[in-house]
Amino acid sequence: DTGVSQDPRHKITKRGQNVTFRCDPISEHNRLYWYRQTLGQGPEFLTYFQNEAQLEKSRLLSDRFSAERPKGSFSTLEIQRTEQGDSAMYLCASSPLTNTEAFFGQGTRLTVV
Amino acid sequence: AQTVTQSQPEMSVQEAETVTLSCTYDTSESDYYLFWYKQPPSRQMILVIRQEAYKQQNATENRFSVNFQKAAKSFSLKISDSQLGDAAMYFCAYRSETNQGGKLIFGQGTELSVKP
Numbered sequence: 001d002t003g004v005s006q007d008p009r010h011k012i013t014k015r016g017q018n019v020t021f022r023c024d025p026i027s028e029h030n031r032l033y034w035y036r037q038t039l040g041q042g043p044e045f046l047t048y049f050q051n052e053a054q055l056e057k058s059r060l061l062s063d064r065f066s067a068e069r070p071k072g073s074f075s076t077l078e079i080q081r082t083e084q085g086d087s088a089m090y091l092c093a094s095s096p097l098t099n100t101e102a103f104f105g106q107g108t109r110l111t112v113v
Numbered sequence: 114a115q116t117v118t119q120s121q122p123e124m125s126v127q128e129a130e131t132v133t134l135s136c137t138y139d140t141s142e143s144d145y146y147l148f149w150y151k152q153p154p155s156r157q158m159i160l161v162i163r164q165e166a167y168k169q170q171n172a173t174e175n176r177f178s179v180n181f182q183k184a185a186k187s188f189s190l191k192i193s194d195s196q197l198g199d200a201a202m203y204f205c206a207y208r209s210e211t212n213q214g215g216k217l218i219f220g221q222g223t224e225l226s227v228k229p
Binding site: 003004031033035040041042043044045048050055056091093095100101102104105106107 | 117119122146150155156157158159160163204206208214215216217218219220221222
């Protein structure tokens with residue numbers, strides 16, 4: 001197992017288009033988190049899953065954002081009708097239930113033009 | 114709501130010297146975890162060190178140690194014998210013990226440069 005994997009690494013899209021990102025967590029990690037990081041800032045929590053259940057969503061997660069984790073394995077984050085303000089690094093992290101350490105992926109950098 | 118503040122946007126240290134990065138946080142909880150994460154350029158964030166709030170002893174990991182002052186809500190990171198590979202963004206983060214979800218609340222980050 002090579003760690004948390006995110007795809008794509010970079011995405012450039014036109015305003016108004018939909019985009020989808022994928023995260024593959026470390027095998028058997030029950031918890032999966034999505035964060036957003038803008039330039040010069042720390043990551044901000046968006047949402048988290050425990051197995052397939054989405055248990056918490058931040059107020060940052062507008063109606064245009066949706067996340068899924070079917071079967072409790074990989075997760076997808078979709079942004080509909082992208083806006084320039086959505087430009088950011090989207091980070092995924094996973095952790096086992098019994099460990100406080102979160103393992104991060106390299107992120108997907110989204111640029112909305 | 115909990116907040117984490119890093120008041121040093123940038124820090125610089127000479128190779129082999131020691132540097133301290135500052136972090137303060139605000140919470141009304143008594144049980145929580147504090148972390149320092151390192152984010153090298155274009156690479157993923159990795160955990161540097163972790164501190165449980167109930168432990169009075171400061172955590173240490175090789176060249177990295179913390180000064181945890183619970184009453185003052187301060188959590189600084191000391192890097193000894195700095196190496197070129199230590200250059201990165203460093204983030205202080207808070208995790209509630211009572212919030213079973215385990216989400217992290219991050220500070221704004223400190224960019225550390227190491228001069229040869």
